[in-house]
Amino acid sequence: MNAEKGKATIMHDLKGHTMTPSFIDPHSHIIFALDMADQANVSAPPAGPANNAQEIIAELKKFAEARRAKPGELIVGYGYDENMMAKGHPLTRDDLDPAFPDNPVYVIHVSGHGAVLNSRAFEKYGISAATKTPPGGVIVRKAGSDEPAGLIMETAYLPVFSNRSAPTQRQELDQLKFAQNLYAGAGVTTAQDGATHTGDLAVFQRAAARGALYIDVIAYPFFTDLDKILAVNPPATWGKYANRLKIGGCKITLDGSPQGKTAAFTTPYLTGGPNGEKDWKGEPGIPQDEANAIVKKCYDAGLRVNMHANGDAAIDNAIKAHEFAAAGNPTRDRGTIIVHSQFVRKDQLQKYVEYKLMPTLFTEHAFFFGDTHVLNRGRQQAYFLSPLKTAMAMGLRPTNHTDFNVAPIDQMLVIWSAVTRKSRSAEVIGPDERVTPLQALKAITINAAHQYWEEDKKGSIELGKLADLVILSDNPLTVKPDAIRDIKVLETIKEGKTIYTIK
Structure with missing residues (x-):
């Protein structure tokens, strides 16, 4: 280490604590953090x-x-x-x-x-x-x-x-500080806004123009607002940071949530629908033809696509939309992400491998909603929830997210849930899908950098990469699995500058 020390090098004594790459958020809604302030x-x-x-x-x-x-x-x-x-x-x-x-x-x-x-x-x-x-x-x-x-x-x-109420300029600035501090306090230095509406993007762009962003924010315009956003943000401006803000690609929602019984499946829920419906399988968020057309519009413009799909029927629809829009070349890597992929089947994972589609999974559901999923879907399907281990074994590089504010921004809870897969009742939701702490850490560092095509500068501690770092109270790779969730973020560093320290 001393051999790499230069005149501008700052030496920091960790005092027995652990330093890792800072965490990269594969999918959440940071705009909700602004709202949560009120x-x-x-x-x-x-x-x-x-x-x-x-x-x-x-x-x-x-x-x-x-x-x-x-x-x-x-x-x-x-x-x-x-x-x-x-x-x-x-x-x-x-x-x-x-x-x-x-x-x-x-x-x-x-x-x-x-x-x-x-x-x-x-x-x-x-x-x-x-x-x-x-x-x-x-x-x-x-x-x-x-x-x-x-x-x-x-x-x-x-x-x-x-129709959420627009904040005043003063409220907006306060909300931005609140939101960024929430993420930085969890060790996150790159955050996603996973379904950005026109007004939301304007908020982020005003913040970027004022130099008010101190973490990186990647926005994914929601398909309902896509034409309006493209009219003032042409495709050539996407995929590039401007004052820490990047428009990452298009976001399309193909179904709802499994715990809300609005995710779309090929087989019925065991407990009926949200209105007491019999043989309820959920419903697609949009018709297949509409999904096909939106994905094609984004692909034709050279834009990346994030498709929200929880149930296996919605994942079928996502794969079909990709096949339609890819114009005879579905195996080319377009950086397409299937968000959640919670109830993905193994044959669908094989399609991900073939088509170079990347899943961002959600193992925290095992804790927060695993018991509910067992009731609604049965153990066999629930136990294959967010199959991180299988996806990795098949050669994919899945990430693991919080979908904040569905779950808190708490990356230690993310790692813990991937390692233990324990539910609220302490049932292990899919023991065969538990991963090692190192695999769980990679899902929110180097794999997440890969997801954003930022692997050359983020996701690991290497010469030439950004000094995006987090200091933890203990080592998640060596403590007992159940102790991982109790590890605290002591300090978060963005490009060599401390942006959070524990109080």
Whole structure:
């Protein structure tokens, strides 16, 4: 080490702690972190404090009182998970209405694909008994009526999501600091925004122009906004950093979430659909022809594509869209990512190998939702959830993500979940898919750099690469597996500059 020391070299005594490459986020939604600065955390433990309707309402009221919310002011919470509620008692508008008679309230589903609204919120967004459920959407209805019960999902939720209140310039700056510090505190120096809408990209571009980004942000414009974004950001500007911001490629959503029963499968859910449907297999997010056309538009423009697909039917659709858009040359590496790939079949993994498609997997589902997946899909399919070990054995270089804020930005939890695959009940969800700590670490460092085509400058500690580093309280490669999740990030370094230290 001393042989490499130069005049500008800074020597740092680790005092027995461990240094690794900093973590590269393969898939999350950093824009949600900006929103979270002004939302109540109603997640179930360990991500939050709420396990039932009463605790959710108590957290919302505490938040509203701290913000001195006025009548008519919107109140938002995040992290609602119906699978953690008492059996048969999901959160509904009837729970929220008595506590918030004068304020519109919505509580974002843990998947990020929906929300529970109270009556004032339904009024605000123009959703009523007369509202038809849109294709690819879910509006849960009260028994025996068309009246919305509270939960809306997927395309039915998009009008609510798209009409989020714009912050003031001061709020925007504060939110950007909050969001970046959240990621840096987890050792992450490259973050993704995995479904960027037009207004979201404008936020990031304003921040980049002001020099306000101190971690790298890679944005993936959402397919619904693709034409508008391309009109002012031509393809030649994509794939290049400008003041730490890069437009990485197009994002397409082909189904929903397995825990929300909106992921699309080739076989039925064992527990029925979100509205009590029989033989429910979920539904595609968009028709196959539309998926084909969007992927082709991106490929023809030389743009990379991220396709969200959780269920095996949606993964079939992703592969078909790639085959259609690849114009007779499906084996050329276009940097296409199949996001989540949670219930991928082995024959589909073989197609990934053949077509050079890359999965970014999500092993934290084994902990947060593994018990639910066993109930909904059965052990055989649930145990092959996010098959990191099989994918690596087949020659793929999968990554492993948090899908924040579906799960917290906690990279030690990511590594732990890949190594142990333990559920909340301590059942091992697929013992044959457990990987070594080194393999789990590679999935959020060098493999993630490879995913972004940034392997030449990130992902490992080598001469000539960026000094993107993280210092940990212990060594994840040598501690006992169950101790990995307790390791703390002590310091995060971006290009040689400390951007976070533990308080």
